[in-house]
Amino acid sequence: MSEKPVILVTGGAGYIGSHAVLALRDAGYGVTVVDNLTTGFRWAVPQDIPFYEGDIADQDLVNRIIEEQRVRGIMHFAGSIIVPESVENPLKYYNNNSAKSRSLIESAVLGGVRHFIFSSTAATYGVPEESPVREDAPKQPINPYGMSKLMTEITLEDVSKAHDLNYCALRYFNVAGADPECRTGQSTAGATHLIKVAVEAALGKRSHVSVFGTDYETPDGTGVRDYIHVSDLARAHVLALEALMAEPQRNHILNCGYGRGFSVLEVLDAVDRVTNAKIERRFEGRRAGDPGSLISDNRAIMERFPWRPQFADLDRIVTHALAWERKLSEIRAEA
Template sequence: MILVVGGAGYIGSHLVKELVEKEKVVVLDNLSTGHRAAVDSRAIFVEGDLGNEEDLQMIFKSYPIKAVMHFAAYSLVGESVIDPLKYYQNNVASTLTLLKIMLKNNVKNFIFSSTAATYGIPDVELIDETSATKPINPYGHSKLMVEQILADFSTSYGLQYVVLRYFNAAGAHQSAAIGESHNPETHLIPIILQQLLGQREKISVFGSDYDTEDGTCIRDYIHVTDLATAHIRALEALLTGKKEAEIYNLGNGLGYSVKEVIETCEKVTGVKANVEMADRRAGDPARLVASSKKIFEELGWKAERNLERIIADAWKWHQNQTY
C-alpha cells in the first residue's frame, strides 16, 4: 500500500485518482486546505496530521505501507513571509516527524513534492537541476531544508527518495470530478476563469514592462494530471530499485506569458476578460521555466498536455465546481 499525505489537496487528489488504478492507497489529510470530496472513493481516508505521531503510528501498524508520497506542505509564498513559524512547523518539523515514524516502521521509500521556489530568482533562461538553489522566502527555504534532510537520511539511514521540483500546476481532471479549489485562490488560471464566470470583477496583471516578448512575466504551466503521472513514474523507479536518491524538475520547457494565458483562456471559453494593469510585485522574476530533460532521459516522462488542454479541463471543472 502507498500512503499519500495531503491526498485531499489539489495535486494530491489528482495523484490519488491515478494511483488507485495501480496500487492500494491510504490518504492522510487534516483537511485544513484539502477537501474530503476530492479523495477517490477507492482510497482509504484517514483524517489526521503528519505531525501527529499517534496518527502516523496507527496507519503504519494498520496497513502494509511500502512507500510514502508527501503533498502536505503549506505553499503560499506571501503567507510564508508573514507567518514563517507556520511554514517551518508544518513543512519542516512535521515532515521530520513523518520521516522518523517511517524509519521506525522500516519504510524507506519517499516521494517529496518540492518546488521551483527552491531556485529563488535564477540567472538562467532554462532552469535545470544543477541550477543554484537560492530561495528568497520561507516557503522556498522550508522545501530546500527538507531536501537536505532527505539527502542526510539517505546517507545515514538508507532512505530512498525522489524529489520533484515543479513549477505551476494547473488544470483539472478530464472527468471534471476534481479540480483546483483554494481559499483564497492565488493561482493565475483559476483567477482568470473565475473572472470569466463573473465571480471576480477583474484580473490584475502585475507588471507589463518585463524583459519578455510581451512585457508580462513568463511561467511554466503543467497539467496536474501530467504531474500525477510523473509522481507514479518516480514511485515505480524507487520500488523497482532503479533509483535511490534523485531530484527532478517537472515542467513543459516552454513557458507562457501572463498575457498569453489570458488570451488562451478567452479563446477556450469564448468570453472576454476584464484586465487591469498593475505595478510589479516585489520578488517576481521575469521568467521561470524548467528543463525536464533529465526526467525524460531517465524515466521517460514529459508533459503531454498543452496550455489549451490545461485551460479546457480547468474551465470544465470551474463551470461545474462541486466543492
C-alpha cells in the first residue's frame, strides 16, 4: 500500500496523461487510470497500475473506482483537443470537454475527493492582446475547444465555493517531446502538433511539413509558439497536487510554458539539426484564428510551485520526440 494517496488519472492512456501517470508513480503516489481508449492506448499504461476501460461520464463506474481504489485526488486529461474539429463539430467538444467534465466533478464531490487538477489550455485566451500572456488576461476563446475548456474552469470555480474541493487548472501552451526514457510519447495517428508532424516527416512518414502563414509580425514571418516538454508539464501536475494538499482552501489557475517562443521555421531548423537532414517545407496561407505569437508569462507557476523546467531546450525536445517516433514504429510493427 502506497504511503501517499491514490490519484485517479482520467485519459491516462493518452499523450499527456500517460506522462502524468509515470510522474506520479515516480514520485511515490498510488495511481489508477480510467480511459475509454478512443485516442489512448492500453500499452501506454504500465501493467502494474489499475486500469479501467470506460467513460468518465459513466458515474456508476467512476463512483466505483473512487470507492474501490480509495481515490483522494483526480488529474483530468480525458477530452478532445483538435481545434479545427471543434469548429466543425462543436457538440462533440461541449459534450466531451464540458458536460462529461461536469459529470466527473460531480462524482468527485459525491466520492469525497478533495483535490482536482484540470488539463486546461492557452486557447482560453483566444488571440491575446499582449504576449507573453498572463493568467489575468481576458478570456476570449475563438473556438469551441477553448470555450469548452473555459466552461470547465468556471464549473470548478463555482463547485469549489460550494463543496469541499480545491482545484488547479493548468493552461498548457504547446506541449511537445516525449519521456526521456522512451517509456511513452505522442502516439495518436494524424496528430497536428508541429514537432510531432516534423519528426514524422523527418522519418519519411510524411512527405512535407506545411507552414501556415509567412507574413506575421514576427522575426521570420512565421508563427511563434511557446513549446513545453511534456515531462516538465507532467512534473508541474505533481507539484500542483502537492500544493492543493498543502493548502486545501486554495485554488490555482496557472500557465504552463517556458516564457519564450520559437517560430515554425526555427522548429523545423531544429529538426534538421538533430537529424542532419532537410525537411521539405510547403508555404501556405494563414489559418483562421491563429495568433502570430503566443507565449506564456510563467512567473506565477515559478513563484507558487518549486517548478524549474529540466528540458527547456528545443533541440532536446526534438531529440526526445524523434526517439519516441522511432520506437513507436517498432511498437506498431510488432502489433
